Amino acid sequence: MTKEQIIDAVKEMSVLELNELVKAIEEEFGVSAAAPVAAAGAAAGAEAEEEQTEFDVVLEDAGASKIKVVKAVREITGLGLKDAKELVDNAPGTIKEGVAKEEADQMKEQLEETGAKIELK
Known part of the structure; x- marks a missing residue:
């Protein structure tokens, strides 16, 4: 190979x-x-x-509404249910890497609405 x-x-x-x-x-x-x-x-x-132009969207904590967070992660990443659930269950973890500032802010807002704690790095 x-x-x-x-x-x-x-x-x-x-x-x-x-x-x-x-x-x-x-x-x-x-x-x-x-x-x-x-x-x-x-x-x-x-x-x-x-000035930083690309950000990593990191799930620090899923909060109390894990089901809502899993749905939001699936929507953002396109992951299957199993992979999205594993990502949420194993927080902290990177949801998306190398995202433009505007898109990263939008993802952060969408995930925080579900009760998740998000950090942009």
Whole structure:
């Protein structure tokens, strides 16, 4: 399998499938993805002087109305019921990455109306 084939396969995965893949790789090779993520965060902080144009929509807490939150997550992401429910049940977790400011604000508002706690990063 070529590197391009692997990248294409990863592009087709849902957020939950990617999360499971990372966990499996960590277990298989005895490594942690936490250090690179921290380094990426530090690099992003260095670029914070520029105005941020893309945001990650992160579900911090589903609140009391999980069913409403699951429905909203499904609507926003296009995930199936099972994947959306897993994402909500396993909060905190990223709902969408690399979203324009206006779209991210709209998603945040829509999800907060259901009682969810959302953070834009």
